[in-house]
Amino acid sequence: MTTLPPLPAPVAAATAEDLSQLRLLAVFHYVVAGLTALFSLIPTLHLALGIAMVTGAMAGDDPDARFAGWFFIAFASVFILCGLALATAIAIAGRNLQRQRRHTYCLVVAGLSCMLMPFGTVLGVFTLIVLLRPGVKALFEGTTAP
Numbered sequence: 001m002t003t004l005p006p007l008p009a010p011v012a013a014a015t016a017e018d019l020s021q022l023r024l025l026a027v028f029h030y031v032v033a034g035l036t037a038l039f040s041l042i043p044t045l046h047l048a049l050g051i052a053m054v055t056g057a058m059a060g061d062d063p064d065a066r067f068a069g070w071f072f073i074a075f076a077s078v079f080i081l082c083g084l085a086l087a088t089a090i091a092i093a094g095r096n097l098q099r100q101r102r103h104t105y106c107l108v109v110a111g112l113s114c115m116l117m118p119f120g121t122v123l124g125v126f127t128l129i130v131l132l133r134p135g136v137k138a139l140f141e142g143t144t145a146p
Contacts, residue, residue: 018136022097025127029094032123033087036116040083047076086112090120097127103140107131 052058053069093109096102110131114124130136 015135018130018133018139021130022100022136022139025123025130026094026098028123029090029097029127032113032116032119033091033094035119036090037084037087040080040087043076043079046072047080050074050076086116093127100140103131103137106140 049058050069050072053065053072056066058065058069089109090113093106093113096106107128110124110127112124113120113127115121116124131140
């Protein structure tokens with residue numbers, strides 16, 4: 001006598017509460033993206049200082065000042081670009097949450113946003129909790145429960 005393999009567990013359906021939480025998470029993603037972009041522009045002062053040092057407007061022809069100026073320019077530029085890239089990724093994740101698309105992308109960005117203490121950490125943890133529910137995952141995949 002042969003035994004049949006067990007039936008797969010039915011996929012839970014997304015509830016109205018899940019949809020409401022996804023909409024709320026999308027709004028919070030936009031807010032955190034805006035805050036991230038704003039805070040990533042803080043090194044603009046260092047960038048301006050570095051440019052002043054390199055052009056000689058601040059320290060004259062001192063070669064050490066020019067080297068320090070390039071140092072300021074490089075690190076400020078990297079910090080600004082990385083911050084703006086992360087802000088863009090968070091905003092795109094918010095849009096994807098709103099449309100229930102790209103589940104894995106939203107999970108990765110939720111993990112990355114945990115680096116941004118305190119608001120990004122809270123947002124990332126709540127996003128992970130919501131996205132790991134079976135009903136929400138089924139919503140992203142476009143499947144419905146029987």
